Amino acid sequence: MDRRTPLDLAYDALAAARAVAETAAARADAEDRDDGFPAADVSDLARLGLLAAPVPAAEGGAGLGEEPGSSKLAQVLRLVGYGSLALGRLYEGHVNAIQLVARYGHASQRARLFADASGGHLFGVWNTEPPEGGLTLDEAAGPTLRGVKTFASGAGFVTRALVTARRAGQGDPLMLVLPLAPGERADLSAWRAQGMRASATGTVDFTGLPVAGDDLLGGPDDYHRQPAFSGGAWRFAAVQSGGIEAVFDAWRAHLAASGRGSDPHQLARLGDGAIAVESARLWVMRAAEIATGATLEPERVVAYVNLARLAVERAGLDVLQLAQRSVGLQGFLRGHPLERLSRDLATYLRQPAPDRALTTAASEILAAGGRAGDLWERSAE
Ligand SMILES: Cc1cc2nc3c(=O)[nH]c(=O)nc-3n(C[C@H](O)[C@H](O)[C@H](O)COP(=O)(O)OP(=O)(O)OC[C@H]3O[C@@H](n4cnc5c(N)ncnc54)[C@H](O)[C@@H]3O)c2cc1C
Incomplete structure (x- = not known):
């Protein structure tokens, strides 16, 4: 069987995520039903080493997420979310669980549960x-x-x-x-x-x-320990940003195919959409860096990630509205690529307590003093 393990030094998590995303996108419509589940895509996650990849490198995994700024994990989550938000949600839960086991498990627990992940068990939180x-x-x-x-x-x-x-x-x-x-x-x-x-x-x-x-x-209460608990929201924002890109690409393809793209109103909307897509990506990469970099106080990390998740939510809502306006009724008809992608994104943008995320971040910023430009810089040693 072609089971590539992350033990290979040359293991390429991004290539694996791209491959999974491509087949997941092709299968996603067939699983879009009340009892759907992307079982074949989860098998692909296992076969291509992505279920084992978040296991720490020192304990037999690829250490996905241990790289500086978690930049590779952020991209993997974004890519899987691009292919299928449902699969991205499942994979994000798996990664979260493996990271919690790595942080709080004792040696024999870690060995047992990491072996389970490498053996193809899907974890959830x-x-x-x-x-x-x-x-x-x-x-x-x-x-x-x-x-x-x-x-x-x-x-x-x-x-x-x-x-x-x-x-x-x-x-x-x-x-x-x-x-x-x-x-x-x-x-x-x-x-x-x-x-x-x-x-x-x-x-x-x-x-x-x-x-x-x-x-x-x-x-x-280890589960709620900060900044890991609220700061971990960057991971779902990464998955969401992939879903935003997928909506954007379905919209862009529609404009190109329908010959309506050169209209100045359509171009202006597409330009605004491109800003939102890139804003989401940049917020996610910086949030991943801040959440995993241990250079800021916990409250400041949580404040940044709270802002990031809301910026990504805003970008998603903007892209949905712009795409629906640009494509029109066609995008609401079953079978049009935009239709399911929009439903999946609108649903997955619903995450806990958005008002509290905004106001707690604002309270931290209010109390911080100093210059706005220094808020997210390394704390004084
Ligand atoms: C696809 C999907 C998969 C999920 N999978 C999992 C999973 O595997 N595991 C898991 O644990 N959870 C999961 N969840 C649940 C998720 O973690 C949240 O619980 C859920 O998304 C909360 O959404 P909500 O809009 O109901 O949030 P709410 O927090 O209820 O927010 C709704 C609105 O009410 C406001 N609000 C919140 N609290 C108050 C209050 N006390 N007073 C006044 N207003 C308030 C909010 O600001 C917001 O405006 C999943 C959710 C989705 C969408």
């Missing part, structure tokens, strides 16, 4: 809970879990789930990495979404699942 309450670790009963996770991407397909759960009566959540069999405990019946239909973002009921001591990862 499931934190979102219903308003009425989420997952509880019931120590009296074994210990076992009680409750559900909602909006869990890859539900029924992720076979290593990193979840947050609270001990009864305690506030700070713990992290658990749980093995799941395909299809186990997953319910996709509520995932009737406008876009991102192939991301299998469902509800998973863990009630009655026994927990082993080695399932616990790190200590209480």
Whole structure:
């Protein structure tokens, strides 16, 4: 079997991401249904070494994300998102989980879980809970879990789930990495979404699942430790920026094919769109650099990444509006490339607490003093 492993010194994650993106784009329409899932593309991620790539280089992986400024990981996420936002969402969750295991796992846990990633297991990070309450670790009963996770991407397909759960009566959540069999405990019946239909973002009921001591990862509230928690938002922004490029390219191709491109209004919109696309890319690269560079105080890192995720959201909303205006009704008809790409992007731009992200960043900037141009420069030694 052609399983290229990242152990090869010449492993090229960008070439792998380009290859995955190309086939994922070709398959994405077929998976655009309520019970869709890009299973063949996830197999390609495994076959081309991308599931193992984020494993640290010192522990047998390619160390994707360990390069200066996480620049290669940012590009890989963008490329996969360009091919398919649903696949990009799944891959971002996998990368997040591997990074959390690297940061908080003890040696034998890391060895076991990294071997699982290299062996083709898809990981996910499931934190979102219903308003009425989420997952509880019931120590009296074994210990076992009680409750559900909602909006869990890859539900029924992720076979290593990193979840947050609270001990009864305690506030700070713990992290658990749980093995799941395909299809186990997953319910996709509520995932009737406008876009991102192939991301299998469902509800998973863990009630009655026994927990082993080695399932616990790190200590209480490590999951929310800053700046990694909020600062990690740069990764979903990277995936989104790929989706923005895909919408832009579908719009550009339509103008070229329809012969309407030379109209000055169309050209002006396309120029504005190109500014938005490049703005998103630049914000993502700088956010990745700041989030992983450890040169700023945690609050400042979080403020920058909060601004970056909102700048990328703005760029996405602008490109959607411009593309829809330029292409017109054709872009809303099923079968037109813009139609699904727009639905997927509009849906994936919805991320938690955008108002709070903006106002907490603004509060940090207000309190900072100094010159605006120095806000994101290295802290005084
Ligand atoms: C495709 C997809 C896949 C996902 N996969 C996963 C996954 O695998 N794992 C996971 O854990 N989660 C996942 N999620 C869920 C995700 O992490 C967020 O929970 C979700 O996107 C939140 O979106 P929202 O628009 O409901 O956010 P909200 O935070 O509810 O924001 C909606 C609006 O309400 C405002 N608002 C927020 N809080 C308040 C408040 N207290 N008072 C007043 N206004 C408020 C916001 O600023 C915003 O204007 C996924 C989401 C998507 C779209």
